[in-house]
Amino acid sequence: MHRLSVVSETGGGPPKRRLSRLGTGVPLYREVYDSLEELVMSVPLGDEAPLAPESQLMATFGVSRGTLRRALDELVRQDLLRVEPGRGTFVVQSTKVRWLVWDRLVxxxxxxxxxxxxxxxxxxxxxxxxxxxxxxxxxxxxAQAEIVFIAPDNSLEALRLDALRKGKRVVVPTFGLRRGLLLLDGARMDTADMPLAATLDGMERFAAVLTLDDLRRLDPVGVVLTGAVAVTRQGLHFGGGDGYFDLEWALLRHCGLASPTTAVIAVVHSCQLLDVDVRPGPHDAVADLIVTPEGAVTPVTALPKPDGLRWEEFRSGTGYSTAYISDLLSEMASTKLATVPRPTGARR
Amino acid sequence: MNTPQDSTSLHRERIWSELAKxxxxxxxxHWDFSSFIADFEGSDECARRIRSLDSYQLGGTVFITPDNSTEALRAQAIAEGRPILMTTYGIVRGFLALDSGTVQAGQEFYAATLDGMDRYARPVTLAQISAGGPLHLLVTGGSAVSINGVRFGKGHGFFDLEWAMLSEIGVVDARTEIVCIVHDCQVVDEALSGEDHDVPVDWIITPTRSIHVDSPGRRLGRVRWEMLEGSLLAEVPPLRELKVGVQAL
Incomplete structure (x- = not known):
């Protein structure tokens, strides 16, 4: 869990970059943790050189191996670092992206x-x-899409409302996909109910939960709208919150509701648009268009869209209480979609 | 008498499994009852009965906690044009006020949700609340409540703090009524002794029962700064306002 949760006891309040400290009583390993974090965050994004060896870090900070290891373990636990035995300790770029952008986003x-x-x-x-x-x-x-996929992001509420007002059908996941995928039909709703139906609190009161059969029978979506934590100018999408855009995309592909040519539009603030070269993993979602308040960005080179899934992260039992999500995942596991294809073609 | 601490562990498993139904x-x-106070079948009936209470009929602003179980009451109150005072979830952004006439017809259900209150209500300071006159009625949800009006279980401390803040600015007094909305499965049919700072309620309203607690033994509250020290809760806007002294309008 991200370090922000350390300061969010009540689930609210502004995240602080540093916990405020009194002079005494701060464990040494916490000081090393803070310094290591600062060091890691100051290295440019995309620079994937490993951390200096432990002996060097011990000398730099003037601490024992035990203290250093404790700090490193905490950073690994926070998913900012990963250890590759025999190769070294590396920065998890996707975590670093999130921490950097979250600080700007607040x-x-x-x-x-x-x-x-x-x-x-x-x-x-x-x-x-x-x-x-x-x-x-x-x-x-x-404008032309009769059926649209829109993520349950707060930034997309107005567009969900707009889609309903235009009589479109809207496929929207419940928050965190915990209660499945919903279908809202703007052509079959009372106009007065639409503002509530566009919100997280309201949508389930007006939507049908899509069963597997429903998903397979549905017409393909004309467009996919999603928010993000960050997007690179190459279209690499870093998903946020408790949502799983990677899984949602995989579900849409598996059920034939989206194809590699389905337009994926990311709506972000300009502080979330990164001009860095971060290598995509084989399952990282990809946007075809990035819309910021200042204007839209079309990635120059099209990244391949994933047609697989980071399967290990989504085995049944990761909290999906909807039986059909578990069923769907099991079904996907038994098909080719479960295997991890190597990325083909150009890196960018 | 059992203390709430004994009963909490005894009752919580049972209550939550019944509540889930x-x-x-x-x-x-989702279904994480430790993070929110759930709405339940029959909450609209609870709301109707609360609206027929004398303390509701007196008029004026009603304080309603940001629980899901109190949403039906918010919707009905909004439909009647009653002004509502509410705290934000976790009190993190302080109090919100929804004035009469703000919500257009047909949007009451929207405005009553937590998402909706953020759109329609306006942030208010303790100074502004104290200028608004006395509150006759406070309504809270609850995780569990004993037959003598003692709330226990997750989240009950927030209302205790809200009571304390409203006490300190003088908008509540011995005549103010406190109502707790719960489902029948959340009522524990034994008397529990609360702690000194617990705020017992006058009414427990379920879909099938309106239980009046005679002499709940409630006192005006005070903010326990010693308990809040170092916590994020101490930084919420109304507590910061109390710390520097509520400035009269």
């Missing part, structure tokens, strides 16, 4: 009704997002 |  984010500004738990709405709405509404892919 | 999941917290 400056422009709008609070969630429950998580407040703890942006590690949700994808927030943000200043200027209304200018993103207008751009998306003008896109032919969106 | 009648409760509605939270949009974000």
């Amino acid at each position: 400056e422009v984010a709008r609070p969630d009704s429950r998580f407040d500004m703890d942006v590690s738990h949700f994808v927030p709405d943000f200043e200027g997002r209304e200018r993103c709405d207008a751009q998306v509404q003008a896109l032919p892919d969106y | 009648v409760a509605r999941p939270d949009s974000r917290f």
Whole structure:
């Protein structure tokens, strides 16, 4: 769990980069932890050189191996570092991206009704997002789509409402996919109910939960709208909060609701747009268009969209109480989609 | 008498497994009852009965906690044009006020949700609340409550703190009524002794029972700064306001 959770006892409050310290009583390993974290975060994104060897770090910080190891273990536990036996200790780029962007995002984010500004738990709405709405509404892919997939992000609430008002069908996952995928039908709803139906609190009151059969019978979605923690200019998408866009994308592919050519549009604040070269993993989601309040960015080179899944992370038992999600995952496990294809083609 | 601490472990498993049969999941917290106070079948009936109480009929602003179980009451109160005072979840952004007439017809259910209150209600300071006159009625949800009005289980401390803050600014007094909404399975039919700072309630309203607690033995509250020291809760806006002294409008 991200370090932000350390300061979020009540599930709210602004995340602090540093815990405030008194002079005495701070364990030495915590000081080493803070210094190591600062060191790791100061290295440019995408620089994948391993950390210096332990002996060098011990000398740099003037601590014993035990103290250093304790600090390193904590960073590994926080998923900022990973140890590759025989090769060294490396920075987990996706975690580093999240920590960097979360620190920026809290400056422009709008609070969630429950998580407040703890942006590690949700994808927030943000200043200027209304200018993103207008751009998306003008896109032919969106305007022409009869059925759209929209992530349950706070930043996409207005677009969910817009889609309903235009009579579209909206496929939306419940928060964290915990209660499955929902279908809202804007052509079969009372207009007065739409503002509530567009919210997380309201959507389930007006939606049908999609069974496996429903998913397979549904028409393909015309466009996929998602928020993110961050997106690179190459379109690499880092998902956020308790949602699993990778899984959602895999589900859509598996059920034939999306294809590699289905437009994936990421809506983000400009502080979430990274101009760095971070190598995508084989299952990292990819956006075709990135819409920020200042304008849209089309990645110059198209990254291949994943058609597999980081299967180990999504074995049944990771909290999905909907039987059909577990069933779907089991079904996917028994098909080719469960195997991890090697990325083909150009790196970017 | 058993203390709530004894009873909490004895009762919680049973209460939560019963509650799961009648409760509605939270949009974000799903079925994790330790993170929210769940809405349940029959909460709208509870709301109707609360609205017929004398203390509700007196009029004025009603304080309602940001629980899911109190959402039906919020919706009905909004539909009647009653002003509502509420805290944000976890009190992190302090108090919210929803004035009469703010919500257009047809949007009451939306405004009553936590997402909706964030859209429609406005943040208010303790100074602004104290200028608004006395509160006759406070309504809270609960994890569990004993037959003599002692709430226990997860989350009950927030209402104790809300009571303390409202006491310190003088908008509640001995005549203020406190109502707890719960499902029948959340009522423990034995008397429990609360701790000094616990705030016992006057009414326990379930879908089938309206239980009046005679002489709950409630005192005006005070903020226990010693318990809050070092916690994030101490930094919420109304407590910061109390620390520097509530500035009169």
